[in-house]
Amino acid sequence: MTPNGPERGDRDLAVKPADRDGPAQPDGMGDGPLVVASTPLGVRHALAEMRTRHTPANGGDESLGMAETVLAEVLNNIVEHAYKRHPAGRIELHIDRLDRRLRIDVRDRGAQMPGGTLPLGTLPDIQDDPETCPDDAPEGGFGWFLIRAMARDIQYSRENGENRLTFWVPIGER
Amino acid sequence: MDLQTEQHEDAIHITVAEARIDSAVAVRFKDRMREVSADGPRRVILDLRHVDFLDSSGLGAVVAVMKLLGPDRELELCHLTPNVEKVFRLTRMDRVFTIHKDCGTAFSGRQSVA
Known part of the structure; x- marks a missing residue:
């Protein structure tokens, strides 16, 4: 976290429909990208906006x-x-709901993935014995592991300076 | 970061009174945990009943708290909500921490007035 990250003012809170005239979403809600x-x-x-738009009417709080x-x-x-070097960057988010899953499409114009490919997301090494104090227990490296564990059909491309990541996530599974 | 504490005979019970431990608050969570647990009893019971979202930054912060308590003290967790439990289970960090289903199993000793 950056020192001035979490407590800055309202300008950080901007999450708004990017383009009301953009293509309508297949779910018919008519929401543009975020x-x-x-x-x-x-x-x-x-994330709050995603929950507002896509929580199923008959789903529980945990379905997303x-x-x-x-x-x-x-x-x-x-x-x-x-x-990292452009703190005011723009991320564009397209989410479509189809039955029991969400198709998510995330675009940004920041640096490309190292090597132009997705991280493997292997789990960091841990000690299994809770009786010891695992001083070497990992504090990071979980992110891509969690993405790969929960998302399906993950695709990454870089074209014309834009990163694009698309994937599916099931709704309502534990 | 709102943390509520209660002293027990051999443990301090810390309840996170917020719904999220994410990248926006992970560092503050760690700092506040350091403050409230300093010089306390050996066991630190972290109650996550109100936390319905924990990302990898939050998970890393919980691990960091365990480390800063040092080898003579123990960080235990209780009352994980389903989404939080899933993150601990998938990352296998449920093997690193002692996790209690609820506080009843976490405290065996007589409770003292906080």
């Missing part, structure tokens, strides 16, 4: 849990890595 400010609070508000986790990790990575 523009997300590349800050921790921008991510928070994007996986979608929220995956999207949080994807957006945090863009904030912390792709836009």
